[in-house]
Amino acid sequence: MYAHGPSSHIPQPPHSAGTPYKGLRAAIDPNQIPSPIDTIELDREKWEEEPYPTLPGHHAPLSTTDYVAIDQGNSSPRYVRMSTWNMPSSSRLASECEVPIAAVIQPFADQDPREEPVPLVDTGDVGPARCARCRAYINPWCAWVSNGARWRCNLCSHETDVAPEYYCALDASLLRLDHLQRPELNKGTVDFAVPEQYWAPHPPPAIRPLYYSMSPDPSTSTRKPRPMDYVFAFDVSQDAVRLGFLQTACNVLLELLYGRDDSVLPCFPTSSRIAILAFDRTLQFYNLSSEIVGQPPMLVVPDVDDVFLPSTAGLFVNHAESRDAIIDLLTALPTRHEQTVENEVALGSALSASLAALAGRGGQVVVFASSIPTIGVGALEPLVDESTLYGTDKERTLFEPREETWKDIGEQCAAEGVGVSMFLGPARPIDVASIGVPASLSGGELYFFPRFDPIKDAPCFASHFRRLISRTTVYSCSMRVRCSVGLRVSKQYGNFYESAAGDMEFGTLDADKTLAIALEHVRTLDDRQYAFIQSALLYTTREGQRRVRVHNVALRVVTLAGNVFQFADMDAVVSLLLREAISKLPSYRFAQIHESLTEKCALILYAYRKFCAAAAAPTQLILPEAFRTLPVYVLAMMKTKPLKGRSVTADVRNYYGHKISAMSARRIMHHLYPRMLALHDLNDEIALPDANGRVDLPSLMRCSHLFMESHGVYLIDNEDAMMLWIGASVSPQLLKDLLGVDDIWEVDQHMLSLPQLPTRLSTQVRNILAHRNAQRGYTPKFTVARQNIDGAEIEFSDMLVEDQNNAAMSYIDYLCLVHKQIHTALTTGASIASNNGFRSMPW
Missing domain, CATH: 3.40.50.410 (von Willebrand factor, type A domain)
Known part of the structure; x- marks a missing residue:
C-alpha cells in the first residue's frame, strides 16, 4: 500500500466514442448494480479448498475459477460445460425458460496438476464396447443385464451382447465384479486405444484437386497411424x-x-x-x-x-x-x-x-x-477501400472468402x-x-x-x-456428439469442417480448441431418468497412436422453470451466444446482431421474472442468481472487435472472429470482462509464497474508470493484451518500486515487460503475471499507457467495458434499457421479441 492524498477519481480517459442512453433514467449508484467481480470472487473462495465432485446435483465452479475436479462418472466441466445442469423435460419448458440448451466442449483442456490424468483403456483387437444401434461407447451410466452377458445403452436403451473377451459376472448390486478396475465403467472421461478398423480412411479423390500427385493410389482403404x-x-x-x-x-x-x-x-x-x-x-x-x-x-x-x-x-x-x-x-x-x-x-x-x-x-x-x-x-485481386462498403448490403462480403x-x-x-x-x-x-x-x-x-x-x-x-x-495437439480427427433419445444436436459452432453426415472433421485439434453444441428437444424426456450427452473424438496422437477420447455427462431432468434456472451456467450460455453472433456476420448487419443479443438477454431475464418471481412488483429488477451479470457480458460482446460498431478493419474483425469461435469458456469470460488489478493497493502478503510455497492471488476490480484514481497504477488483461495504466498523480516511490524510475516522464513507453527489481512490489506483480502466463501457456502483448500522455490509453479505455465506449452504452445505461424492456413486457403483456416493441428501440 502506498500513501496518497485525498481520493481523486479520474474522468473517463479518451476512448472510441460510445452511445448515450436515449430518454430519462434515474441516477443509479454504480456500486449498487450487479458486479461480475463479486460473483467471480465468491466462487473462487468456495472452490479454493474444496474439490468439485462431478456427480449430478452440484453447482459447477465457474470457468474462471481454479478448482480440482474428481471424476465420478461425469466429465469435469473443464471438458464439458452445460448451459444448464438440469435438463428441461420438454421443448415447451425450454422455450419458456429461454435458456439455450448447449454443451461447450474442450476435449483436450489442460488439467489442474492436482487432478488424475485421463485414463487410457486398451481392449485389444476387439476394440471398445459400443451400442449396436446408436454406436455410443460403453460408459459408467450403462446398465448390465443377463448376468453381464448384455448391456443396456444409456442413450437409446438398446441391449447389446458383450464380447466374450470383455465378459465379467455381476455382483449383488448388478455391477460387474471388475467395475473398479475398469476406468471406462467409472470415469466420465477416458481414452480408448483402438484397433485397425478405426484407422483414418483415405479421402475420396477431390472434385477439384489442388495439386498433381505423382504417387500411386494407396493400396489400402485406411492409413497406418504415424507420428505427426x-x-x-x-x-x-x-x-x-x-x-x-x-x-x-x-x-x-x-x-x-x-x-x-x-x-x-x-x-x-x-x-x-x-x-x-x-x-x-x-x-x-x-x-x-x-x-x-x-x-x-x-x-x-x-x-x-x-x-x-x-x-x-x-x-x-x-x-x-x-x-x-x-x-x-x-x-x-x-x-x-x-x-x-x-x-x-x-x-x-x-x-x-x-x-x-x-x-x-x-x-x-x-x-x-x-x-x-x-x-x-x-x-x-488487391482489396478495394473497404470503408466504401460500410453500412451497405455489400458490407457482409467483408466476412466471406x-x-x-x-x-x-x-x-x-x-x-x-x-x-x-x-x-x-x-x-x-x-x-x-x-x-x-x-x-x-x-x-x-x-x-x-x-x-x-x-x-x-x-x-x-x-x-x-x-x-x-x-501444447497437446492431435491430428486426423473426427468427432460426434450423441444425446439421449428425445434430444438432438441442432447446431455446431467452432473451427472445423462439418461433413455431410454431420460429423466434425479436424485436420488438427489442440488443448486450446473449444466447440459449442446447441441441442433441442424432439420429444418429452422422463423426469425420473437422467438425460445423457456423449462426445466421442477419434484421433491420432502426435506420437502416432490411434485413440478415441470419450466424454460423458448425465443431467437431471426437471419439469419446473425454477430448477432450470437454479442450475443454469452463464459461462456456457455466454460462450454459445457469442459464437452464434459471430456466425451471423456474413448474413446480418451489426445493428441487427446487437438487437438479437439484447433481445436474448432480456428474454432470459424476463422468463425468470414471469415464471419464478411473478409476485414481485414489475418496477423491481430481479435477476436469477446464475444470470445476475448477464447484461454486462452481453454488452461486452457488442464491444468485442468482431461485433463492435464504427470502423474496425475487416482483417481485424475476421481475425478475432476466428479466435473467439475456438476460445474456451474461461478465455471468453476473461476476454469479454478483462481482469483488472489496482497494483498500488496490493497488501504486503499477497502473491508471495507462504511457508508451504502456496501463492494467494489478489482480488480483482471492476472494469470502469468510476473505480479508478489518478494516483493509481492499474494492470488490465483480456487474454489478448496486457496494459499497465499509470495515473498522472502517481507516487514517485511506487514508480521506483515497480519500474525503477521516479518520474512518470521517465517511464519507457516501449517496454515489453516489467523490469526485474529486488523490491517487494516488483516481485508480487511479476509473480501474478508469471502465474497467469503459465496457466494460459503464452504471454500476451504488453503495453504501457500513461494518463493523458500515451496514445495507447485509448486501447486501455476501450477495455473498460462498463464505461460508455466502443460505439455502445455504459453498463448502467444498458441495464436500464434491459430493465425498461422487461418492465414494459410485464405491465403491458407485449412480447419482448415483437417488431413493434424491442426491435424499434433506437440504440
Missing part, C-alpha cells in the same frame, strides 16, 4: 524481408528446435519430422537430408498454378539428425532474400504443396505470410488430416476473410501481427509459436 509431421512454409517476398518477419520466424523456429543457451529450451517433439518450404512467385523445396554437406539443395517449381512435388528425397527429416542442414537453411533464408524485389506471393499454391507433401499421412502446416496472394492457386478455392483448401486439408496454422505479419490489408478459411476449416489457428515490428512483436510471436508447438 510438420511443414513450415516461409513467405520470402519483399514485405516479409523488409518487415523483419522472415528473420523473426526463422530465429524463433531455430530456438524451438534446438534451444538457445540455457535460457530457452527446445520444445519440438522428438518423434516428429519436419519439411521446409519457401515461396514468393515460385515454390522452393529443400533437400534436408543429413548426408548433404553444405547448403541444402533447392528445387524450384515455377508453375504455381499446377502444383506438384518435384521430389520427396530429403523432404521430411528428423530435426536432430539433420541439425546442420536445418540450421544452415534457416540462417541463410533471410540473407539469401534480403535484396529481393519480388512482391507477388503464391500463398494458396504453398498451402497446396504442403497438402501434397502430407497427403496420405496427415500432419500440421505452419505458414508465415506477409502479403496478399496475387498469383497461383486462390489468387486474389472472395475466392471459393480457399474453402476447397480448408476442406481438403480437414479430409486429409492436415491442420493449417498461419502467422500473418502484413504491412497492408491481407484479406483474412479469404486466406484464414483453411485455418478455420482444418482446426488450425491464426496469429495476426499487422505492421509487424520485430522489436515490439517478436516476444509475443515467440510465445505463441512455442505454445503452438508444445
Whole structure:
C-alpha cells in the first residue's frame, strides 16, 4: 500500500466514442448494480479448498475459477460445460425458460496438476464396447443385464451382447465384479486405444484437386497411424524481408528446435519430422537430408498454378539428425532474400504443396505470410477501400472468402488430416476473410501481427509459436456428439469442417480448441431418468497412436422453470451466444446482431421474472442468481472487435472472429470482462509464497474508470493484451518500486515487460503475471499507457467495458434499457421479441 492524498477519481480517459442512453433514467449508484467481480470472487473462495465432485446435483465452479475436479462418472466441466445442469423435460419448458440448451466442449483442456490424468483403456483387437444401434461407447451410466452377458445403452436403451473377451459376472448390486478396475465403467472421461478398423480412411479423390500427385493410389482403404509431421512454409517476398518477419520466424523456429543457451529450451517433439518450404512467385523445396554437406539443395517449381512435388528425397527429416542442414537453411533464408524485389506471393499454391507433401499421412502446416496472394492457386485481386462498403448490403462480403478455392483448401486439408496454422505479419490489408478459411476449416489457428515490428512483436510471436508447438495437439480427427433419445444436436459452432453426415472433421485439434453444441428437444424426456450427452473424438496422437477420447455427462431432468434456472451456467450460455453472433456476420448487419443479443438477454431475464418471481412488483429488477451479470457480458460482446460498431478493419474483425469461435469458456469470460488489478493497493502478503510455497492471488476490480484514481497504477488483461495504466498523480516511490524510475516522464513507453527489481512490489506483480502466463501457456502483448500522455490509453479505455465506449452504452445505461424492456413486457403483456416493441428501440 502506498500513501496518497485525498481520493481523486479520474474522468473517463479518451476512448472510441460510445452511445448515450436515449430518454430519462434515474441516477443509479454504480456500486449498487450487479458486479461480475463479486460473483467471480465468491466462487473462487468456495472452490479454493474444496474439490468439485462431478456427480449430478452440484453447482459447477465457474470457468474462471481454479478448482480440482474428481471424476465420478461425469466429465469435469473443464471438458464439458452445460448451459444448464438440469435438463428441461420438454421443448415447451425450454422455450419458456429461454435458456439455450448447449454443451461447450474442450476435449483436450489442460488439467489442474492436482487432478488424475485421463485414463487410457486398451481392449485389444476387439476394440471398445459400443451400442449396436446408436454406436455410443460403453460408459459408467450403462446398465448390465443377463448376468453381464448384455448391456443396456444409456442413450437409446438398446441391449447389446458383450464380447466374450470383455465378459465379467455381476455382483449383488448388478455391477460387474471388475467395475473398479475398469476406468471406462467409472470415469466420465477416458481414452480408448483402438484397433485397425478405426484407422483414418483415405479421402475420396477431390472434385477439384489442388495439386498433381505423382504417387500411386494407396493400396489400402485406411492409413497406418504415424507420428505427426510438420511443414513450415516461409513467405520470402519483399514485405516479409523488409518487415523483419522472415528473420523473426526463422530465429524463433531455430530456438524451438534446438534451444538457445540455457535460457530457452527446445520444445519440438522428438518423434516428429519436419519439411521446409519457401515461396514468393515460385515454390522452393529443400533437400534436408543429413548426408548433404553444405547448403541444402533447392528445387524450384515455377508453375504455381499446377502444383506438384518435384521430389520427396530429403523432404521430411528428423530435426536432430539433420541439425546442420536445418540450421544452415534457416540462417541463410533471410540473407539469401534480403535484396529481393519480388512482391507477388503464391500463398494458396504453398498451402497446396504442403497438402501434397502430407497427403496420405496427415500432419500440421505452419505458414508465415506477409502479403496478399496475387498469383497461383486462390489468387486474389488487391482489396478495394473497404470503408466504401460500410453500412451497405455489400458490407457482409467483408466476412466471406472472395475466392471459393480457399474453402476447397480448408476442406481438403480437414479430409486429409492436415491442420493449417498461419502467422500473418502484413504491412497492408491481407484479406483474412479469404486466406484464414483453411485455418478455420482444418482446426488450425491464426496469429495476426499487422505492421509487424520485430522489436515490439517478436516476444509475443515467440510465445505463441512455442505454445503452438508444445501444447497437446492431435491430428486426423473426427468427432460426434450423441444425446439421449428425445434430444438432438441442432447446431455446431467452432473451427472445423462439418461433413455431410454431420460429423466434425479436424485436420488438427489442440488443448486450446473449444466447440459449442446447441441441442433441442424432439420429444418429452422422463423426469425420473437422467438425460445423457456423449462426445466421442477419434484421433491420432502426435506420437502416432490411434485413440478415441470419450466424454460423458448425465443431467437431471426437471419439469419446473425454477430448477432450470437454479442450475443454469452463464459461462456456457455466454460462450454459445457469442459464437452464434459471430456466425451471423456474413448474413446480418451489426445493428441487427446487437438487437438479437439484447433481445436474448432480456428474454432470459424476463422468463425468470414471469415464471419464478411473478409476485414481485414489475418496477423491481430481479435477476436469477446464475444470470445476475448477464447484461454486462452481453454488452461486452457488442464491444468485442468482431461485433463492435464504427470502423474496425475487416482483417481485424475476421481475425478475432476466428479466435473467439475456438476460445474456451474461461478465455471468453476473461476476454469479454478483462481482469483488472489496482497494483498500488496490493497488501504486503499477497502473491508471495507462504511457508508451504502456496501463492494467494489478489482480488480483482471492476472494469470502469468510476473505480479508478489518478494516483493509481492499474494492470488490465483480456487474454489478448496486457496494459499497465499509470495515473498522472502517481507516487514517485511506487514508480521506483515497480519500474525503477521516479518520474512518470521517465517511464519507457516501449517496454515489453516489467523490469526485474529486488523490491517487494516488483516481485508480487511479476509473480501474478508469471502465474497467469503459465496457466494460459503464452504471454500476451504488453503495453504501457500513461494518463493523458500515451496514445495507447485509448486501447486501455476501450477495455473498460462498463464505461460508455466502443460505439455502445455504459453498463448502467444498458441495464436500464434491459430493465425498461422487461418492465414494459410485464405491465403491458407485449412480447419482448415483437417488431413493434424491442426491435424499434433506437440504440
